[in-house]
Amino acid sequence: MHTITVRVNGEECHGQFAETPEDLRPFVEWVDDMARRGERIAVDSETTSLDTFVPGFRLRLVQFGTATDGWLIPAEFGTPFANAVRYALRKLPRMTAQNFPFDGLVFGEHLGVPIEETFRRVVDTKILAHLADSRPEHEGGTGLSLKPLARHYVDPAATDGQTELIKEFHKIGKTKDTGWAHIDIRNPVYLRYALLDVLYGSRVLVALQDECRKRGIPARLAEYEHRIALIGAIIERKGMLIDQPYTERLTVELREEAARYAEVAKRYGVNSVNAPKQVAAALAGMGEVWTEKTDGGDPATGKEVLLPMADLDKDWQRIGARTPNPLADAVLRSKRAGKWATSYTTAMLDKVDASGRIHPHTSTMGARTARWAVSSPPLQQLPSSDWRVRRCVTAGSGRRIVASDFSQVELRVLAAMAGAQNVCDRINAGEDLHNVTTRLVFGIGPEVTDKELKGDKRRKLCKTISLGKAYAGGVDTLSKQTGLPSEQVKRALAQYDAALPEFKRYGKRLTRDAYANRMTVETPSGRVLRLNRDKVYTAIAFMCQSTARDILGQALIEMDDAGLLPHIIGVVHDEVIADPYAEDAEDVARALGERMDMPFRGVRIESDPEVYGHTWGAGYMKPEDKPLYDAPLEVAA
Template identity: 30%
Template sequence: MTVYTRTHGGHTMTIHAPAGERDFDPVAFAAFAASDPVLGLDVETRAIVPGGPGHFGPDAGMRLLQLGTPTTAWVLNPTIPRQRDAIEQVLRDPRRQFVTHTTYDVLAVWSAFGIALGQRVADTHLLSKLINPDERAGHGLKDLTRRYLDDGLTQAEQALHERARQLAPRGHRAGGGAMSWGWNNIPATDEAYAIYAGLDAVYARRLLPILLAKCGAFSHLVRMEHWLAAQSAGITIRGLLLDRPYTTALLAETEAEHRAADELIRARLGVSGGSPKFAYWLAEQVTGVVLPRTPTGRPQITADTLNQLAGDVEAGRAHLTPGAAELITARRAMAATSNTIANLRSFLAAADTDGRVHPSINTLRARTGRMSITAPALQTLKKHDPRLRHCFRADPGNVLVSCDFSQVEVRVAAALSRDPTLMRVIASGVDIHDATAELMYGPGYTKQQRTVSKRATFGTIYGGGARALAAQTGVPVATARGVIERWRRTYPRVISFGQDIAQAPVVITGSGRRIPADPDRPYANSNYAIQSTSRDLLVAAVYELVTRHGLHDRLWLFVHDELIVQVPAQQAESTRQLLVQAMTTAFRGVPIEADAEILGTHWGHLPEPTPSPAHESTRKAAPQ
């Protein structure tokens, strides 16, 4: 058996890398595995193709699996039967605990062995995010080992990259091409590959006690966040069923709409709507306002700038030359359909052979702990446009039930600030935004004034100014400034809370989460406190639903403050009531309310088509 030894920072580590069937000593491996109740776990896989099904697609494949103690690693090859049997024996033992870095290894284990590690895993990436949730702090395994241990793992990575450049054929050596080739083709017995693989497991195991010690003041969050990560991994593994016929048809329809809009512009101007020439042309057709520019000086044409321009024209602040309006409408259609097309293509590309999409859920993505969803980015799909959400459906015989907090961030703001007026409004049970509009404008407020009041509520809570409010609502900056001043007079304790917490170097939330302030954005501290608390209220509700009501295998997706579950159709109404009960609570005396609905077979509910007059006449004349 090949054995390598490396010493870094005075710490010696040994890597056992059996090359084949006869080279593997199962007795020695069993003794190693029994020597530590918690083993570092790492895997080397084939290169994952971006945008595809990832671990659940045909390109997936595990090449090596590594287990490590603080001093020793074994690098095993799952394609060799005796080594695979030894791996499975350790992984399937319910008493075994592991430490990994991110859920990548957990998902790879499921893909290769069908073994769910669940809550038997500690995650050094997750621990690092608890210690310092700033994404810029550097939470990669190499970053952490350099910071807390030594640069041995970084050196091993550099040696592997150099080895890949040596072995890669011409045409695969530029940029990251060498490693893209290397993950699939470097021999499993290569020295640089084996050392890098083994040290990954050792260093993860060495990091664990260091990171846990730094989490001492909020150790209760360690358990809860690992529990949540296990639930999220379960969602990823189960996947979401894609309505492929609907998605394919919608893609074709949207692509045709995009082409038609572009062809109209080409017919009139001789250039594509996406061409820089169109941007320069448009700038010459507008008077009254100046289009924003890119850093290179080119007029900036995005969906937002086009929508803003349309609003300016409607309000009379901007004027267009004759004929320009039609082409702007076409260009807006191109902008709107481009995002839809990109989403639909990503859904189809991410689906596995069974038509299931396995999104990646990062449970601690933002500073506040808010979750994100990627591959594909499902959290960006808006409720007000259900066409994209409709691409995903419940399994046959099941329906989706959704529950969403009602104005939770405003309620949390009231609880944290103790603003008596806002707390009184909430306690009255009236709509918060209606009440705010009435307090600011009187009982005769208009629909637009309610909208502006609503935007002012969220913007002011989070430190937004008059310019941001004007951009969101289309009102002049002077008007927006007056609205914000009126809001500040209405809820003064909310404002003083934001001013006070802006002085804090670290925001400590009610759950004990520590969020370092951003020196460049101290006003964001109130955002951190409110958003993080709202997130933790959702997690508490999910915990109750899983641990008390057994919905662990029914969790379908988390989206911001919304929880979606999948249940048999006959259980839909009882589940809806259960979700409302679990998510309706109180925080520091302020009621937290929730709204739940039965979505049906699909995530997004499409409006019923309007019947044609002929169809309507036929329907009315039909015999009863």
């Protein structure tokens, strides 16, 4: 037995590192005592990486602790140690953890203790921290990671510990990414780091519970978020089957595409598309004029600048407002293809598990508004206009990919919250929301059919303005997205506000409420969202996005209750993706849609369930492309 001593907020605390099987007996006795007393015990794990399902991943150490003492059990030492951890996880009736979906999946995959068995006994401090204040540190919040929370609530001297640990990694010739797998588990810096996690975690929990009570956060909202987090973890565990031969071919194609467009850029004097100064100088030489700057004061050449120059909207569709700049177009396409080859297809191949699946990391409270975030790879960043990367995700043998996606959910929420009854009534009667707003703004009557209106530029403008309302887009942003001069956009906004005055009034009311309530707004679920004082205009966007997210969460709970969760392989934006057997595909798609369809404050929230085909990409292909590119895995291989 080895004892580690640390200080937390001036108090001496101790941890026991079990070195031999004999050391496990007092640990088990401690667990029994804590269980009898009903103490809430902090739990954490140290692993070789963050990729739980990738071959070679190992669980190294599991920590249990209170505010003053803890135990460190090296699960990698063999069966007796792993069994002791299993016993504790099953015996302890009340636990806490920071981001338990990660640890819970690790315990399920590598100890055989399913997350469904443990999560319902856990209070996740990351969830409570998000409910108390979802802002990151650099925007004035407490942050959501354990060490910043500990500094704020427990001990101002609390350190991350990783700085010292990385120095230890360097001593053995490893990096901050590779050191976790190779450092000696008995390294005192490593053990100190591990012990502090549970000591801090125990104390942070008490502080966060008190903070949530002070802020009036409803207990039911915390319970709801824990349920959603468990659903997200189960979806992550199932993962997505990858068509590896296709993904390998696409990687080669994307790299060739990146090189081809890089050659186009060279014709305009740009030797590297990743050299902003070269790109800026060449564009200026071609007569382009723009005002955006980097933080360093140089002309900006990011996507938000180049897309309008290339006459492309955010979905990479032609706007039709100008002649596309060939250099801007080439730089964009070269960089995108290179990024996709690295961040998507290669990443997928590198992270495939033994069964051919990837398990994208799912954060069910990934944004300030609590919207989901998917990373490794970041699937939510894929544009809807290009199906090639989505085509990598395939159904298994005899299965089909189905999905259900909300229809204009943020805007329906906005109409309901703003009390725009006329808009709500027409939506409920079956009219398309964007057609409704276009007709109201421009006074278009029934002499123009919905089919004719669909291709009308005025509809596209109104759609962009509506989305701008829900996503806090200003005149400059809308001008870039539409390709229209700022003055024309201002006039269109004035027409929009005159035709739909409820939206503007609602935005003003939210702003007043925010100023009156210390820069906060409260959503229908009771979630308190903190705004930046210099960006109070985001109130309406935060409200719409957060409420839409909570509607999605309710739909997922209903899917779980209906037994649909085993089919679901991913949630990306508002799209729920599943892979049922082919004979059940229509029924599962319909059932997903039925759970997503629901009333909200007088407006009908609707979805578009669909059987895509053999691959996720099939849902984004033109009908004529499906027979050519949507092949089942057996044929593709």
